[in-house]
Amino acid sequence: MGSALAGGRDEERPRAVAGEAPPVVRVLPDARTLDKCFDYLLPAELSGRVGVGTLVRVELHGRRVRGWVVAVGVTPPDGVRLRHVTAVVGVGPPADVVDLAAWAARRWAGPRAAFLRVASPPVVVSALPAEVPPHPRTGAPGELLADIVRARRAVVRLPPAADALAVVAAMASRGPALVVTASVVGAADLARRLRAAGVPVALLPHEWARAAAGGATVVGARAAAWAPAPGLAGVVVVDAHDEALQEERCPTWDAWVVAAERAARAGAPCALVSPCPTPEHLAWGRLVTVSRTAERAGWPPVVVVDRRRDDPRTGLYSTRLVGLLRGDRPVACILNRRGRARLLACGTCAELTRCERCGGAVGLVEAGAVVCRQCGLARPVVCQGCGGQRLKTLRVGISRAREELAALAGTDVGEVSAATTEVPDSRVLVGTEALLHRLPPRWVGGAVAFLDFDQELLAPRFRAGEQALALLVRAARAVGPRTGGGQVMVQTRIPGHEVLAAAVHADPGRYIVAEARRREQLRLPPAVALALVSGDAAAAWSVALGGPVEVLGPDGGRFLLRAPDHTSLADALARAPRPAGRLRIEVDPARI
DNA sequence: CGGACAAGCTGA
DNA sequence: CAGCTTGTCCGG
Numbered sequence: 001m002g003s004a005l006a007g008g009r010d011e012e013r014p015r016a017v018a019g020e021a022p023p024v025v026r027v028l029p030d031a032r033t034l035d036k037c038f039d040y041l042l043p044a045e046l047s048g049r050v051g052v053g054t055l056v057r058v059e060l061h062g063r064r065v066r067g068w069v070v071a072v073g074v075t076p077p078d079g080v081r082l083r084h085v086t087a088v089v090g091v092g093p094p095a096d097v098v099d100l101a102a103w104a105a106r107r108w109a110g111p112r113a114a115f116l117r118v119a120s121p122p123v124v125v126s127a128l129p130a131e132v133p134p135h136p137r138t139g140a141p142g143e144l145l146a147d148i149v150r151a152r153r154a155v156v157r158l159p160p161a162a163d164a165l166a167v168v169a170a171m172a173s174r175g176p177a178l179v180v181t182a183s184v185v186g187a188a189d190l191a192r193r194l195r196a197a198g199v200p201v202a203l204l205p206h207e208w209a210r211a212a213a214g215g216a217t218v219v220g221a222r223a224a225a226w227a228p229a230p231g232l233a234g235v236v237v238v239d240a241h242d243e244a245l246q247e248e249r250c251p252t253w254d255a256w257v258v259a260a261e262r263a264a265r266a267g268a269p270c271a272l273v274s275p276c277p278t279p280e281h282l283a284w285g286r287l288v289t290v291s292r293t294a295e296r297a298g299w300p301p302v303v304v305v306d307r308r309r310d311d312p313r314t315g316l317y318s319t320r321l322v323g324l325l326r327g328d329r330p331v332a333c334i335l336n337r338r339g340r341a342r343l344l345a346c347g348t349c350a351e352l353t354r355c356e357r358c359g360g361a362v363g364l365v366e367a368g369a370v371v372c373r374q375c376g377l378a379r380p381v382v383c384q385g386c387g388g389q390r391l392k393t394l395r396v397g398i399s400r401a402r403e404e405l406a407a408l409a410g411t412d413v414g415e416v417s418a419a420t421t422e423v424p425d426s427r428v429l430v431g432t433e434a435l436l437h438r439l440p441p442r443w444v445g446g447a448v449a450f451l452d453f454d455q456e457l458l459a460p461r462f463r464a465g466e467q468a469l470a471l472l473v474r475a476a477r478a479v480g481p482r483t484g485g486g487q488v489m490v491q492t493r494i495p496g497h498e499v500l501a502a503a504v505h506a507d508p509g510r511y512i513v514a515e516a517r518r519r520e521q522l523r524l525p526p527a528v529a530l531a532l533v534s535g536d537a538a539a540a541w542s543v544a545l546g547g548p549v550e551v552l553g554p555d556g557g558r559f560l561l562r563a564p565d566h567t568s569l570a571d572a573l574a575r576a577p578r579p580a581g582r583l584r585i586e587v588d589p590a591r592i
Numbered sequence: 593c594g595g596a597c598a599a600g601c602t603g604a
Numbered sequence: 605c606a607g608c609t610t611g612t613c614c615g616g
Binding site for chain 1: 593594595596
Binding site: 076 | 611612614615616
């Protein structure tokens with residue numbers, strides 16, 4: 001049994017004063033919707049192993065439940081007969097992370113337990129190693145690190161081909177750093193290379209205990225924002241723009257926001273690294289860039305194909321795309337439409353083919369049957385208007401595109417969707433966005449072509465532009481830097497769009513500055529704070545909020561709340577008493 | 593959350 | 605009115 005179980009710091013230990021009443025601890029049970037603490041007596045034989053954050057077992061209403069100690073040495077309310085803490089389960093999140101969970105519970109209007117669960121070790125940790133060597137502090141020189149430390153909150157814009165390792169290693173040279181990446185694979189890769197550079201690393205979630213023991217730079221995906229990091233000297237979020245940093249279930253916390261708050265609380269500098277920082281990032285911190293030359297060199301050429309004057313009969317395939325397909329380099333064609341056809345019309349009466357049950361557009365998944373994309377109802381290929389059996393494809397899906405591309409390229413074309421297990425070996429691939437995530441290393445020097453980029457640029461979401469830019473970044477990474485011979489091709493009817501200009505000129509600032517202005521005018525984040533409320537109690541609860549919160553909607557049973565900032569939004573959400581009935585609160589909704 | 597208990601619905 | 609469902613309350 002190690003001695004460091006209680007987390008080490010004096011104020012976390014229970015006050016054991018001789019002659020006074022036995023110590024009482026406050027426990028938050030690990031129950032999904034119960035956001036209430038209960039007090040328990042701490043038996044003397046457990047007192048040395050219990051501090052703020054410790055996972056304990058307690059009896060609640062005749063049941064034995066797990067819970068976290070959230071305060072020690074508390075005075076219980078009068079007139080309650082206290083039970084004893086039954087047992088110590090293991091080491092839990094350190095006291096600073098327990099406080100952070102309380103902050104996040106307000107910020108995202110969720111139960112504290114949801115955050116403490118992510119902050120807890122994946123398996124029971126009974127004890128931590130008592131002695132660990134200290135983290136080296138070499139203090140790497142360099143202008144970039146100096147800029148980050150000076151800014152305290154730095155938004156570091158590096159081009160797609162640049163390696164964030166330089167920023168991470170520089171930060172870790174100041175002492176134990178916390179590094180959050182957008183993917184598990186990215187975390188493992190970064191951890192391996194940091195170790196190779198001589199940095200002691202704890203890779204989350206496996207090495208939770210090693211992180212808690214201290215003396216290591218902590219690396220992990222989203223959940224690592226909640227990892228223990230004693231003596232935290234700096235925080236880096238790699239690919240801070242990535243949507244994977246936000247939890248998709250409620251509470252919808254965002255790892256970069258959590259990581260930034262942690263850095264602020266620890267008095268440590270924080271760097272958000274991204275090729276395409278969002279308006280939120282720029283509202284939070286100061287932009288740090290590399291030279292124009294270096295940024296340009298880190299983007300591949302982005303070729304914009306203006307399709308406004310093209311013959312509509314050429315469909316998704318411009319002359320320049322066909323040229324690319326007939327070359328000898330790898331080409332990945334991206335089309336965010338699954339199935340064979342996404343929109344059909346009758347060849348006889350020209351009526352749009354719609355679902356007879358819900359009226360939604362039907363698509364063709366396999367030859368022989370059409371399926372409604374809204375309700376899933378399938379029926380044979382027959383027009384419901386005139387009974388015609390010949391349907392025209394108005395919007396091609398990837399299965400159909402694969403056949404057409406194969407004919408144009410004169411070669412085999414592989415198809416990749418989210419369901420594909422192995423990327424085919426073909427030189428030409430077609431797939432949805434999922435393909436972009438899975439392009440093999442041989443794509444460096446090759447090409448990525450977006451067949452219909454307008455679908456991304458014009459998507460009815462306020463983040464459509466930044467998401468489109470993020471797609472271009474992903475494509476740019478796959479094909480490599482300017483000197484490698486790769487290229488990104490974009491077919492569009494909006495060739496002047498700011499997002500495209502940003503990528504063509506390797507200057508994301510062109511887009512972000514304009515976008516931030518637009519968000520201000522439209523009163524969208526980061527100029528305001530938003531929350532989406534649904535569930536049968538949503539209507540009654542939303543209107544009762546009052547204060548600075550504006551209620552919009554309902555739209556599809558959901559209410560949109562708008563407040564001037566997150567502080568006033570969180571205050572209002574915490575103040576309003578929760579009515580009975582279901583209530584789902586999504587702060588910072590991902591799709592509006 | 594999950595048990596306790598109370599207030600409503602059905603069947604004879 | 606027993607026997608069961610559905611809802612609200614509460615736990616240290």
